[in-house]
Amino acid sequence: MTTLHNTYWNPYLETMAPEQLRALQLEKFRRIIAWAYERSPFYRELYAGAGLEPGDIKTWADVRRVPKVDKGMLKSAQEAEPFPYGNRLCVPLEQVAEFRQTSGTTGTPVYQADTWQDWEWWAESWCYILWAQGYRPTDRVFIPFGYNIFVAFWAGHYAAEKLGCEVVPGGVLDTASRVLKIQELKATALMGTPTYMLNMADVAKNRLGIDPAELTIRRITCAGEPGASLPSTKKRMQDAWGAKVFDHAGATEIGAWSYECSEQCGGIHANEGLFLVEIEDPMTGEIIEEPGRKGKMIITALDRLAQPCLRFDSKDIIEWAADPCPCGRTYRVLKGGVQGRADDITKVKGVLLSPSAIEEVVRGFAELADEYEVVVERIGDNDKITLKVEFNPGAENAQKEVLSRLKDQLRLKTNLGYQIEVHPLGSLTRWEVKARRFKDTRHLH
Amino acid sequence: MEPSKVEELRERLRALREQTRELQQAAGDFPALARNTSRIQASLTMIAIDLGMAQEGRGEY
Numbered sequence: 001m002t003t004l005h006n007t008y009w010n011p012y013l014e015t016m017a018p019e020q021l022r023a024l025q026l027e028k029f030r031r032i033i034a035w036a037y038e039r040s041p042f043y044r045e046l047y048a049g050a051g052l053e054p055g056d057i058k059t060w061a062d063v064r065r066v067p068k069v070d071k072g073m074l075k076s077a078q079e080a081e082p083f084p085y086g087n088r089l090c091v092p093l094e095q096v097a098e099f100r101q102t103s104g105t106t107g108t109p110v111y112q113a114d115t116w117q118d119w120e121w122w123a124e125s126w127c128y129i130l131w132a133q134g135y136r137p138t139d140r141v142f143i144p145f146g147y148n149i150f151v152a153f154w155a156g157h158y159a160a161e162k163l164g165c166e167v168v169p170g171g172v173l174d175t176a177s178r179v180l181k182i183q184e185l186k187a188t189a190l191m192g193t194p195t196y197m198l199n200m201a202d203v204a205k206n207r208l209g210i211d212p213a214e215l216t217i218r219r220i221t222c223a224g225e226p227g228a229s230l231p232s233t234k235k236r237m238q239d240a241w242g243a244k245v246f247d248h249a250g251a252t253e254i255g256a257w258s259y260e261c262s263e264q265c266g267g268i269h270a271n272e273g274l275f276l277v278e279i280e281d282p283m284t285g286e287i288i289e290e291p292g293r294k295g296k297m298i299i300t301a302l303d304r305l306a307q308p309c310l311r312f313d314s315k316d317i318i319e320w321a322a323d324p325c326p327c328g329r330t331y332r333v334l335k336g337g338v339q340g341r342a343d344d345i346t347k348v349k350g351v352l353l354s355p356s357a358i359e360e361v362v363r364g365f366a367e368l369a370d371e372y373e374v375v376v377e378r379i380g381d382n383d384k385i386t387l388k389v390e391f392n393p394g395a396e397n398a399q400k401e402v403l404s405r406l407k408d409q410l411r412l413k414t415n416l417g418y419q420i421e422v423h424p425l426g427s428l429t430r431w432e433v434k435a436r437r438f439k440d441t442r443h444l445h
Numbered sequence: 446m447e448p449s450k451v452e453e454l455r456e457r458l459r460a461l462r463e464q465t466r467e468l469q470q471a472a473g474d475f476p477a478l479a480r481n482t483s484r485i486q487a488s489l490t491m492i493a494i495d496l497g498m499a500q501e502g503r504g505e506y
Contacts, residue, residue: 012496273495303494
């Protein structure tokens, strides 16, 4: 019997009636809360402080009374015993099979333990992603990832194996060698951050003289940055590689909680069989159920056992889409993927600015190269935004006209004015993994 | 998916899990058997999660 033509990795959960799915989530939420309460001093103290015991949770209103956790609390918890995970750990150390950590860009990293059961779950959650994006056993998947302490594409690797794909680990090869290996092996699929996918395409074209669209890559799965859900960045990658580009959002503390499917309906599905995704109004704390209202994601991994992630305030900005996806999955869609992070949105000249909004505009100009940089400074009492761009070869003649349109578009989309600097092609920083193109220096003044 | 079909799959899974539990107990001081059985149990737990067996999805490690 072949199952290769089934649209769904899990035809039972992915098409479950919404009311049945909600009931399953509630049941699983009650179970994971009890698990954590019984085994983790961190969670027990947290819930006792709120006057809550697992048996108290019977309805969705009860779920909303459960205290949230954030990254700072996870970091504090790991100062306790046992080393290095602390008292959020729910299993004996000898049952921990995998160590990963967050990047630590906001200070101390969060150490994350997983049992082998959890690792099965990680790989499985990625199977939902890859299957929905068309990966099948006939694919040869090239993974250009520096296999290390960051979870990134580790689970993608295991999931591709589980699906029956042939996996080529692109480990410590440099970018040019990776491109040549893709060409040599006729790889059909690729995983990486949007920044690195563009970087690889640039190296192929401009250093090796290889048009990446002429290679055999048919699909690319992105993670780590919002680019694959930004239409202009997605288009740029698709044009460069001649492949379909898909988004996925996940995090070390949470898991691989979402995926864009092959219908590409303009958003990502929340994997509601394995996760509980709630959207909270940051002003009122109210849980948003209706489409079209943005809020912060509060997420629970319903089946992760070693260090459960329960009602985690991820700071991701998301909103429910109004329409279901034509793919037939009943898992709800988050319009535009992760639209930004509450941490990233900053006030410039009194206007709220999201770096993703700038990216969407800049990447929409075919005359501009892939890299750009934004610097926000304080000059006296005023904020100044400088946008540094590069022009693609052959587009320099239209520079004046392009810059004029760029300024107009930026003002239209962000309500702000920019000083634009043109830099020689190749002179701005090329990023290997996650880019840091937005630099706010105002705190230095 | 038909509820009866799902229940049939769950019953088959329960039987498999029971067999692996017995295998695990019988493994004694036989590391290769014990650890490989443990991995099978993790896979079976994942199937339980995929079949929405909320109260039976807890890990066996």
